[in-house]
Amino acid sequence: MTTAMAPGREAPVTVTGTGLQVRGLVKQYGTFTAVDGIDLDVPEGSFFALLGPSGCGKTTTLRMVAGLEDPTAGAIYIDGDDVSRRRAYQRPVNTVFQNYALFPHLSIFENVAFGLRRRRQQNIKKSVMEMLELVELAHLAERKPTQLSGGQQQRVAVVRALVNKPQVLLLDEPLGALDLKLRRQMQLELKKIQTEVGITFIHVTHDQEEAMTMADTIAVMNAGHVEQLGQPAQLYENPVSVFVANFLGQSNLLRGTISGRDGDWVTAATSAGTIRIPAARCSANGADCLVGVRPEKIQVEEIGTAAATVPSGHNSVTGRVSDASFIGVSTQYQVTVAGGQELTVFSQNTGTALVRPGTDVVLHWDALHTFALDGSQDVRSGMDDPEAQ
């Protein structure tokens, strides 16, 4: 449905179809490029998350879709119409702001009615009260925003946007100001509301867990561009960049070289041995690669025990446990493998005895869970962001 087009606003290609399409979106502040040529396709009615560390350009992208920032270049299509030159009040989108931005001089009712009044809608009272009932705040309609708790203000901010029945609802870190418990509760509530109203939601967040819980599709952003776009499980299981592998959860990455290709499989030589990777999960461009596996996929067995036999179809490496910390639900091991690289292993607490530091072990995991990334990237990319915790 969507016609591909080159970045740049002069491209005469139109995009047909529903939902939101973003093509070649660029935003520069002086010499700094905040958003560097982004393409997005958000199907109608989906819950879409823009995920990334602070300063990655996700909020700027959202504000450009809202019309609150002017793009330097690029186009934004909503249901096939290019809205990128329209003013914010002319676009069929509404925003839930990070600090809610409720009008302090208006009652809750008038806050929610604000957009309807501007568009001279009929039955304002009925629409507003219906929306307030949806979030169980109808009894507070005559209060002022400052008389409400943070969670209540947040819900007012959501319905103030939703009551206008926008084609796209934009949420700019709407849960950032809430405490953890309330945040979890609001995540479920937002997801429920989205399912009920069926409006396209675009949710900006730096919280990977929040994005994975709520979104159908996630675009992971870093330094002004989209690193990877896909469903949460797909991004987690098959990251295509070091940034994504580290930003979403934790990854073990071993430096290696592609040593052979055989149909659906690729083999890579690492200091710890040869490892097999499904060809579909190998995104290395050249010979240098980073072989990756998630810590919870790995089994730890003491060398010499009966269980130490590696099942067929598994990759295995040997090493020595350098650290073991018992967390309760699982045990986290640090294992130094041949060549000096360290692997992290999360071992489920299934009753097996703790492996002590200094023990020689064999690590093995299903080869299907292995992925390979291009070796030219920084291994620590996406790791040190304090907000990503």
Add this chain to the structure above:
Amino acid sequence: MSIAAALPAGGHHAPSAGPAPSSRSKFTPYFLLLPAGLALIVFYVLPTLTLATTSLQTGSLEQGYTLTWHWPTYGEVLSQYWPQFARSFGYAAGATILALLIAYPLAYTIAFKAGRFRTLMLTLVVAPFFTSFLIRTLAWRQILADEGPVVSFMKATGLMHLTDALGMTQGRVLATGLAVVIGLAYNFLPFMTLPLYNSLEKIDRGLLKASEDLYANSWTTFWKVTWPLSLPGVVGGTLLTFIPAAGDYVNQQFLGTISNTMTGNAIDSLFLQQRQYPQAAALSLVLMVAIIVLVSVYVKRAGTEELV
């Protein structure tokens, strides 16, 4: 003494003494109010009482004045000086509106658009205070003079016909009511601008974005969000302009004529030239009460207590 004050209440050595307020700390606020309270009594309450008793005296400069509770003085001054009262409030209202019309765009620009020039512009707003009030008011005589630039411009554009027809000018600007209003507006402009700037500057920019996001164009956003949120500044600025303007007489003295005097001029003349102290005192009190009543009604109607 200071050590005793620092000790907890009744606590010689009570180890479990909680944060019980000592009788001393209970009186602390009153002690802190003492300097201001004394100043208020000496410089405000006592003079007002003196003024009130003076207004009820009879006598003459030669024979001296005695308190005779002569209330008819109030009726006399009201019947004799009501045109001055009307002009005081009319000119003050005109000056307040004019100052608001000039100050609001100015304060808005400084608060929202000035960027790095903000401090410079704020300094320029108060810069006139570096020159004497009298000098600045006298300067307006030059500006508004019959052969001056303002009159030439108004005559050239035909604006003078309009203002003449409205009774604001009489073929000239100096010595008319318009000149007094201009002088008042000019002199009290900083008192209008600063409260306006203060409340505009405090408005969360996110609210303006939210309004735009909710289908309001810039015009609607201004009237539905910016203006209501700036009302505390509007009320503060208009009060700070109206109250002193209603009691002012210097602008009238320099820019008006004998035929359009204000209450302040009448008080000045009664007190310093005619030496009719009871009449002067009565007129002052009437002006004061009138301003208080007007301001109370205005503040109540503006409903500032509902504003955030």
